[in-house]
Amino acid sequence: MADDRRRRPALAAGLSLPAAAAIGLGFLLPVLWLARMSFNPSDPDGALREGWTLHHYAELLTDSFYGELALGSLQMSAVSTLGALLVGYPIALFLFRLESRWKTLLVLLAICPLLVSGVVRAYGWIVILGDAGWINSMLRGAGLIDRPIRLVNNHIGVAIGLTESLLPYMTLSLLAGLGRLDRGLEEAARTLGASPLRTFLRVTLPLSLPAVVLGCTICFMLAISAFVTPRLLGGGRVFLLATEIYEQALLTLNWPLAAALAVAILAMFTLVLVASGRLQRRVAE
Amino acid sequence: MKKIGPIAVRAGVTLLYAFVLAPIVLVIAISFSGDNFIAFPPQSWGLRWYRALLAHEGFAGGFRVSLTLASIVVALDLLIGVPAAYAIARLRFPGRDALLAFLTAPLLLPTIVLGLAILLVFYPLKLAATYPGLVAAHMVVTLPFVVRIVATALSTLPGDIEDAAATLGASPATVFRRITLPLMLPGVIAAAALAFILSFDEVVISLFVVGPRLSTLPVELFRYVEGRTDPMVAALSTVLILATASAVLVVERSVGVMRALGR
Numbered sequence: 001m002a003d004d005r006r007r008r009p010a011l012a013a014g015l016s017l018p019a020a021a022a023i024g025l026g027f028l029l030p031v032l033w034l035a036r037m038s039f040n041p042s043d044p045d046g047a048l049r050e051g052w053t054l055h056h057y058a059e060l061l062t063d064s065f066y067g068e069l070a071l072g073s074l075q076m077s078a079v080s081t082l083g084a085l086l087v088g089y090p091i092a093l094f095l096f097r098l099e100s101r102w103k104t105l106l107v108l109l110a111i112c113p114l115l116v117s118g119v120v121r122a123y124g125w126i127v128i129l130g131d132a133g134w135i136n137s138m139l140r141g142a143g144l145i146d147r148p149i150r151l152v153n154n155h156i157g158v159a160i161g162l163t164e165s166l167l168p169y170m171t172l173s174l175l176a177g178l179g180r181l182d183r184g185l186e187e188a189a190r191t192l193g194a195s196p197l198r199t200f201l202r203v204t205l206p207l208s209l210p211a212v213v214l215g216c217t218i219c220f221m222l223a224i225s226a227f228v229t230p231r232l233l234g235g236g237r238v239f240l241l242a243t244e245i246y247e248q249a250l251l252t253l254n255w256p257l258a259a260a261l262a263v264a265i266l267a268m269f270t271l272v273l274v275a276s277g278r279l280q281r282r283v284a285e
Numbered sequence: 286m287k288k289i290g291p292i293a294v295r296a297g298v299t300l301l302y303a304f305v306l307a308p309i310v311l312v313i314a315i316s317f318s319g320d321n322f323i324a325f326p327p328q329s330w331g332l333r334w335y336r337a338l339l340a341h342e343g344f345a346g347g348f349r350v351s352l353t354l355a356s357i358v359v360a361l362d363l364l365i366g367v368p369a370a371y372a373i374a375r376l377r378f379p380g381r382d383a384l385l386a387f388l389t390a391p392l393l394l395p396t397i398v399l400g401l402a403i404l405l406v407f408y409p410l411k412l413a414a415t416y417p418g419l420v421a422a423h424m425v426v427t428l429p430f431v432v433r434i435v436a437t438a439l440s441t442l443p444g445d446i447e448d449a450a451a452t453l454g455a456s457p458a459t460v461f462r463r464i465t466l467p468l469m470l471p472g473v474i475a476a477a478a479l480a481f482i483l484s485f486d487e488v489v490i491s492l493f494v495v496g497p498r499l500s501t502l503p504v505e506l507f508r509y510v511e512g513r514t515d516p517m518v519a520a521l522s523t524v525l526i527l528a529t530a531s532a533v534l535v536v537e538r539s540v541g542v543m544r545a546l547g548r
Binding site: 022026027028029034109110112116117137224245258 | 308312371394421
């Protein structure tokens with residue numbers, strides 16, 4: 001098949017040049033410029049000044065505010081990734097085992113939040129979790145509480161919203177991984193007398209671990225850089241790395257600091273990828 | 286004992302699905318609220334927020350901008366993305382894999398970083414808060430999908446028919462026009478629909494490049510939710526969900542959603 005392809009380097013270059021130029025100018029140049037900008041000194045008036053300084057990186061490493069910010073981001077990402085795993089695993093396993101003509105529809109339903117704007121879904125959670133929201137009015141109706149419990153504009157709301165926004169990605173990753181699992185192994189274990197629980201713990205779960213690692217990696221990275229959900233459900237009271245980038249870039253107008261924060265997020269990405277690669281290898285053994 | 290298992294499983298899975306779908310279902314439900322603020326269940330029901338929506342200047346303006354923007358973005362994406370995808374899938378040249386990796390690289394970066402990076406370059410170039418700037422910014426995150434989907438669609442098509450046509454004397458241009466183009470059309474439609482949805486829904490990058498006089502619908506929506514919260518957002522969201530659902534139907538009819546998402 002590969003040999004049927006026409007060897008036309010000049011034509012190929014001509015055809016792909018416009019697209020390459022668009023990505024070069026709209027992506028590569030800005031990212032390089034962002035890295036350069038993080039070394040510029042910042043001006044109290046917000047004016048742009050050229051120069052070379054490590055001031056912002058030193059600030060990120062020594063100022064305890066940014067340490068807490070990074071820690072908060074990591075914690076929030078870990079909690080929501082775990083939440084997505086706990087909800088997504090049963091769904092994926094159910095869909096994997098399902099033999100029904102509704103299967104396609106149920107898969108679509110599980111991933112359809114992917115197609116709905118994050119802003120809309122955050123608003124949906126405000127309707128559910130808000131002071132006059134569904135949960136609070138149910139609890140009040142049942143006489144369990146007198147005053148509404150705060151479920152949004154704090155870490156609880158952000159964790160719930162993030163978990164839900166990660167779920168489709170988790171379900172898709174797990175479903176793809178489970179697809180490679182040989183169902184004959186499960187049947188063999190059952191035939192040999194293993195209980196369903198034992199079959200799950202000794203056969204299904206270990207075999208699905210690579211998919212779990214992959215799904216968790218994707219979700220963790222998405223969570224660390226998530227902005228819309230933390231901003232809207234945190235109500236400006238939950239401070240994370242991504243919300244701080246927005247704050248510094250568009251409200252405080254300290255672009256070099258915002259750029260340094262962005263570089264910090266990319267550094268975390270790299271660390272997560274390296275850790276996940278190691279974990280992936282250990283799981284595979 | 287045998288019966289309890291499946292029933293418990295069903296109940297559990299239903300509960301998990303409820304968690305997945307709850308925000309969307311409740312947004313649609315509360316859009317028919319007649320109250321002044323968000324309370325669920327509402328005190329009264331009605332269509333007043335749909336009427337208010339039609340009269341809202343910001344949303345109407347944002348809708349026009351987003352529609353124009355997404356249309357231009359899709360047209361340019363196809364114009365430059367389809368030839369690149371064709372080259373990647375059908376031609377042999379050194380650096381083919383590297384080219385595909387480069388063209389899809391923007392998908393690896395979080396939008397909050399990409400948005401900031403684009404602002405930092407576009408602002409001094411006076412591209413911020415302009416149509417060219419918004420179009421360029423949106424192309425960065427939609428072009429990779431167009432290239433990937435069309436290239437995947439092309440590479441799964443057998444090259445035999447094209448070879449047969451060429452052997453029978455058709456010129457390369459004729460082969461492309463009469464054979465390749467019709468074969469790849471479903472992939473192109475899927476790519477266009479997805480690029481349209483992505484551009485129309487894009488919010489994070491847009492937040493960095495919009496201005497007071499040029500703002501997109503998702504940005505207006507974001508700011509509205511950030512500030513006040515009344516059921517008007519729900520009415521708008523319901524309209525958007527219906528619009529997305531119909532766009533998805535277009536994709537599903539032509540290639541299937543799962544394949545379009547590249548998984």
